[in-house]
Amino acid sequence: MRLSRRHVLGAGAAIAAPAIAIEGPRHSRRFEPEVTRLEITVPSLHPAHDGVKIAHLTDIHVGMSTPDELVLRAIQIANDSQPDLVALTGDFVTRGRGPVERMPEVLAGLKAPTFASLGNHDHWAGARAVRRQLEKLGYEVLQNANTSFRVRGEDLSIVGVDDGMTRSDDVPRAFRGAAMNGSRLTLIHTPRTADLLPANQGMFVLAGHTHGGQVVVPFVTYALLRNLLRENYIRGRFNVNGNELYVSRGVGMTGPSFRMGAPSEVGIFTLRAAPAA
Ligand SMILES: [Fe+2]
Helix, strand or coil, X not given: CCCCHHXXXXXXXXXXXXXXXXXXXXXXXCCCCEEEEEEEEECXXXXXXXXXXXXXXXXXXXXXXXXXXXXXXXXXXXXXXXXXXXXXXXXXXXXXXXXXXXXXXXXXXCCCCEEEECCHHHHHHHHHHHHHHHHHCCCEECCCEEEEEEECCEEEEEEECCCCCCCCCCHHHHHCCCCCCCCEEEECCCHHHHHHCCCCCCCEEEECCCHHHCECXXXXXXXXXXXXXXXXXXXXXXXXXXXXXXXXXXXXXXXXXXXXXXXXXXXXXXXXXXXXX
């Protein structure tokens, strides 16, 4: 049997169910994502972009397993942080047409310029339709494409690489025509895509996909993610071939509608230029 990511998360959840029952539900925290605030030194950053703030939301998974209130709260947190831009790194839905149709209602309201890459679930649900819904909201979708965004008087280049799990990723195409120096942000979905990016570029790279394990059973969940899904960067910060990668635990859920040991997350990142040599 070919094991999918849903099977992996589901297996973890099944093993973890008794522990959740002992802990009891945490109703007060159910709709409150954890906020990760980090300053990231980005070697390629233009000095004018020192202090630029990025809000990062990923794996929102509009659908049965993710309460709308959780997503609305994540959007509110992003807006309250007054970012210069918002980065979305895929898996807006889980499956089926219904959640795709509900996307504008649930995902509306991000105030800063917003840029998105797509994830495996978006492809499974229908990438064209997901893209259309994001564009209706005024969010720019970068499927193996790049754009340039004027912020604080200077260009910031944003590259979006499409999902690696469905083999929709095309890194050379994504970088075609992109600035080869200066401030660059790369949006991917599967963390392993970071291994394919141009090395030693000093770029900031954002990813999701793993949910940080979603239901973390010690010694089991991470082993499943590594061995079956070939994901070595499961959560948090990594330097991958000279680029700065952050893998978010994401906002929503797939499979079981709960998390353990991997709370929902909104990232608020402040970019810092490397000190002058
Ligand atoms: Fe994914």
